[in-house]
Amino acid sequence: MREIALEARGLTVDRGERRVLDGVDVDLVRGEVHAILGPNGAGKSTLIRALLGLVTHRGSVRIEGELASRLSAQERSARVAYVPQRSELTASLSVEHVVALGRVSRSGAFGPEPHVDEVARAAMERMDVARLARRAFPTLSFGERARVLVARALATGARTLLLDEPTASLDVRHTLELLEVVRSLAAEGRAVAIVMHSLEDASRCADVATILRAGRVAHHGPAHEVISPRPVRDVYGVELLPRSALGFRLEKDS
């Protein structure tokens, strides 16, 4: 049975005179990767920010059945985690501390919650960044930073993950590795929404896809139906070739 982790109805966001999101409905389901697609300026990142309550919006967001507006910031962060495209962190905090900050809302006034180090360690090992634990975050490559940010999201313990273009700065290898992690996170029962530009990557990892156009849902459904010639032509004005000229896969023994 499909278990809805996050349900948004009629999400509308205005920026000055301009409507950047217009009555968008989204369901994020446990065990599924939901790709949010669309051309530049379609409202993909705004949708993620509205789901997180980071922008003023109309419409409702329910997280695990409860209205998000009734949840405190701490309660919300324990249920929904966010991975930004790029962190604004430029200060020399160590990787282990950045990941442990995923638990910051659970720490007391003069000390962290018990076992925070173990939780952070597990998240770092899950994302294969434990070897970087002592490194300062700004000294990492973009690929490493992306993995650390996912580790921080995992450390929150949230079962819904919202990723905003996490592959934007990654090379092909790091992209494939991250998408594999995303698939495995969904397989463990998490609901994952991922904003993407690459239709090829989306078709590789998503179960469900929503294409936005000018702030509205243009197409929604199973990924293989949405990422198909007609919707792609309709939204992007390009022809989707039956087979990609280039294709990649990870070498399993590397």
Add this chain to the structure above:
Amino acid sequence: MRSHGVSPRTVVATSVVATFAVATFVLSSRVGRVSLDGAVRDAALLEAVEALRTARWAAAFVAGAALACAGVVVQGLFRNPLASPSVLGTTAGAAFAGQAALALPTLLGIPLRSDVGEVVYPIACVLGALGSLGFLLLFARRGAGRVALLLIGFVLTSLLGAAGSLLLVAAQERFELGRAVVAYALGGVGGTSLERVLSVGPLVAVGLLAAMAWAPTLDVLLSGEDEAASLGVDVRSARRWLVTWTAVLSGAAVALGGQVAFVGLLVPHAVRLLLGARHRALLVVASVAGGTFLVGCDLVARLVPLRSELPLGVVTGVLGAPVFLALLWREREHLDA
């Protein structure tokens, strides 16, 4: 793994800073314009000089600790390495309010009893710092960049300095009042007493403890407000509280030592070079280092061979201004962020 333990680097840095603190205490007790080595034979006079020097050391240490701690907080809160209570106009707000609380009752013919004054002046300084920061925050919330924030601080400092000068002109006819008003602007711990340190000290202690409690939030805020909010930080509430504790610390420091510039800029940067950006260790070590630094500056102020003692604010200004310019140069590419 040790994301929350005390690192060896923190232990070493704390030990080094604590050693310097003890050394400055010893120096501050023994060094001054009057030599205590046999020259003063009157026991009562000797005791009075020693008490004065101890009070000076304590006042400078507590004020320096408060300013350095406030500097760490505002740099984290505004994500601006050039921020400090003096650069943002916070100490100017505190100094003006202190000057007003000192001068206005006398000028209006209702002078405060000295024991009432000891309570009123620190409170006025804290409120002045709060008002100044509140004004700054109004602009910062509208997305002011790093340069804009500094410019608003500059305008606030100029405006409040001008208002303080107006009070000074009015107070000049009464010599002692005029001196006291000037002391707020120039900075110094020459005329302090242990009683004043004990009355202001609790404010600083509360401010330091509160800042420590907010250290993890300051760490998260380094990633920006969106990331902090997504990690469960109530950003609006955090801003309000952090501004409040900055005002308490800056106001208390000004009540003790007047307007002393750049301590909150210089010391956090120096300690950050040693310890990195984590706020819990940074706040502790920067506070001790700030206290030590200001005691050192007070020693310089006392020992420069001039007819009258050099104001403390002049010493910190001479040391701090080049560092500020160096930081400005280093950050020039990120100033619009």
